[in-house]
Amino acid sequence: MNSAIPTAPVLPGWTHLYSGKVRDLYQPAGTGGPFVGREDVVLVVASDRISAFDHVLATEIPDKGRILTGLSLWWFEQLDVPNHLVATTVEDGVPASVAGRAMVCKKLEMFPIECISRGYLTGSGLLEYGLSQTVCTLPLPAGLVDGSRLEEAIFTPSAKAEVGAHDENISYETMVETVGATVAADLRKLTLEIYSRAEEIARERGIILADTKVEFGNNPATGVITLGDEVLTPDSSRFWDAQLWAPGQAQPSFDKQYVRDWLASEESGWDRACDTPPPALPAEVVERTRARYVDAFERLTGTTFI
Template identity: 85%
Template sequence: MTSMIPAAPILPGWSHVYSGKVRDLYQPASDGGPFAGRDDVVLVVASDRISAYDHILATEIPDKGRILTGLSLWWFGQLNVPNHVVATTVEDGVPAAVAGRAMVCRKLEMFPIECISRGYLTGSGLIEYRASQTVCSLPLPAGLVDGSRLEKAIFTPSAKAEVGEHDENITYEAMVDTVGAGIAEDLRRLTLGIYSRAEEIARERGIILADTKVEFGTDPATGVITLGDEVLTPDSSRFWDAGLWAPGQAQPSFDKQYVRDWLASAESGWDRASDTPPPALPADVVQRTRARYVEAFERLTGATFV
């Protein structure tokens, strides 16, 4: 990640400890606040930042952080899986300045694995399939094309990379070597269960869930494997419009595709191979990208985004 991350907001009662591509993390300050003195929680704030091609862009997408947070919270409520959420409202301790885009979460001992479930062939899986007819070394039938629905969803883990690096697809056997056979099986079962439930819910709303990435950790207080980070948002999942699904070509997705397409176009004037940061996004690209995120939120949840 070559672009600078903007300074995180100062929040009374909380001390900033880390910033990622989208999220800022805080721990309770020692000098007051509703969670003062606690070392078992963290405040997760979703910004409006957007990244593409290993750069954090200078232009933000208005309300993106609120959409990601609201959608994650909605999905947590649909899934019968323990999650890390402790508080989501100002009344329960979320700072008013970041209300709607932040949640207080339990600290988890995170597993160094990105847990990915794929029900359709596309993206990096398609690249590997074309070379070897496998995805993460799992053999697949011949004749599949971009957007093909798999007969059965598959679990394809990846190893978490350092910030700014790409996660590396690994085999299930390599995952077992990292976390142990018992944990590996639990993570696979939980991930495929989440995908199955979410794919069914999305399909009822005219949306295809092609694949999704989830992360888990152990709750130190209980030892229970717990779902963390964001879940089933356009930043962590690939959603397609079921009415437009047409295998054999790239599918329009509910994410930052408008941003990637514009940056790759001659109009942007940006050379991806250079060390030059990407240019500011034009207003119409910002508006269309925001609209795509809003549409995903509203179609999935059935609620109007305000």
């Protein structure tokens, strides 16, 4: 990992546990803080880090963590699904230095599955379709192209990978072998319900939800499957402008495509096949990427990002 990548902040009352590509995880410290002695909660802080091509970049996107957290909180309110939220404000125990980008959450026993629902064909699904006319072994009709809308949304799980590695698309049968038939059926049902509701809400706002990834865990206190992590953000979903949707080509998206495009260009001077970390991002790429995240937040929530 690039040594220039920003590190997790030190937070009084919390002990740093782990850093992922974007989020930092903390547990209550032994002394001080409103959650002292609590072993059933974690603090999840969304940083401004951004990843591309399985690398965490040294350049941050200003306000990205606040946008991801704000969108997740908004979506949690729209969905009739148990979630992991415990506290989201300074008054309720979130450290002031990370207010707006942090959530105190129930500690869940996370299932080792990325639960993905696709309503449109693109990305890794398109690549598999081109080879076998399937996505995660599910057969699809002939004649579909990049951006085609599917007759009905499909559930396509993947196995979680370590930081820096690709998640691996798996069949539903493999998922059953991993988590059991009952849990697998529940996760599929919840994922498709979340996609259906979110797709409807986004469409009302002129945005297409092409696909989304959600994660679930078991709440050990209740035994209830609970929605965790982020939900329906530009980092976990493909959002397209409905007015610009044109099947047969790559669709403009509300995410980090500017970053990917620049890194893949000759201008960056970076070779994806080498072991060297990606270069710093130009200010223009940073500004355009931030603008896309802000645009997604404002169009979806109907509020101005401050």
